[in-house]
Amino acid sequence: MELKRNIHMVLGIDDRNSHDRYLWLPTLVGRNKRMTFNEIRERVWKRVGSWKGNMFSQGGKEILIKAVAQAIPTYTMSIFQLLKGLCNELGSIISKFWWGSKEGRSKVSWVKWENLCLPKACEGLGFKDIYLFNQALLAKQAWRIFHNQDSLVARILKSKYFKTDDFLQADLKIGRSHTWRSIVWGKKLLLQGLRWRVGNGYDIKVFIDSWLPRHASFKPISLCRDVNMTVAELIDKDRHCWDSHGLSYLWIERLFFLFLSLYKM
Incomplete structure (x- = not known):
């Protein structure tokens, strides 16, 4: 007291x-x-x-x-x-x-x-649409928490709901408050359009993470499905540009050989 x-x-x-x-x-x-x-x-x-x-x-x-x-x-x-x-x-x-x-x-x-x-x-x-607008407003709050992780509200939520996890990977567990449930609901909408900004590419998985600027899923469509491949493997480190040979081999030539094999059949 x-x-x-x-x-x-x-x-x-x-x-x-x-x-x-x-x-x-x-x-x-x-x-x-x-x-x-x-x-x-x-x-x-x-x-x-x-x-x-x-x-x-x-x-x-x-x-x-x-x-x-x-x-x-x-x-x-x-x-x-x-x-x-x-x-x-x-x-x-x-x-x-x-x-x-x-x-x-x-x-x-x-x-x-x-x-x-x-x-x-x-x-x-x-x-x-009131329901969709509600989720959009909460997605904006989720973005603020993710983008300003040093803010007071972000530090309070982290210490209470996701101490050892990243905000984007934080899930909804039983017994959570309605405030946290609302933010997680808004985060679902945020994740649908969130994508990586490519720097060196070492932390970005080519076929798992969303990183392409224009596509429905922001992920490449290719016959190659190496889950461990990173975007860094598609970058020419010496010239600081995309490796055109690797890109063409990954998306174009493999499709060409597929069509050729189907044609022979």
Whole structure:
């Protein structure tokens, strides 16, 4: 208790039995996540319900949805993963406002909400898919932890959740907090597009790691599957450039000999 009082005095904080909220975020997320984050649904529903759809043009509705309705849960979604059912409900509330209502009844939705969330270049309207946007925000947090490993939050998470592992290899174990589960969920999206920047190439496995700049998997397609081959073997150390002979042998000539053998058969 003496140490507790000293900490309160040094930090200048009050002594409270519980802290339900801090910076408008829940300090404790229990098993009933629906109850914890239901406030977001209520806020969106009240805000959208206060707008009379008949008074706005389609352009005005679009601005309200993007600038207000879909911005309400952004702060919380940047820290916590929301339930998929809650994300669907938020999308449903916004969708009903977009299509409007007549005599208290919602009008027909002529286009699926998923199609309206496509970019305008893809014939959508650029609305956010709440569930995917939630994962994208958490992937951004995962990138910050990975890129700024000396930051306070990165050091705290490392000491608690992955003391001996690298952040990218840290897994999700039973009993972890919802905050860590949310970051791991965002990291899954990060890993889909994360790739090596080639330096000397000694730490990059040619057929295991993602390192090519343009490809669906960022990995080469070749008949050779030497799992121990590194990118350093494809670099000419004397001229500091790619070894064109090794590259052509690896990807071109082997395919040529394959086609030739199939032709002879």
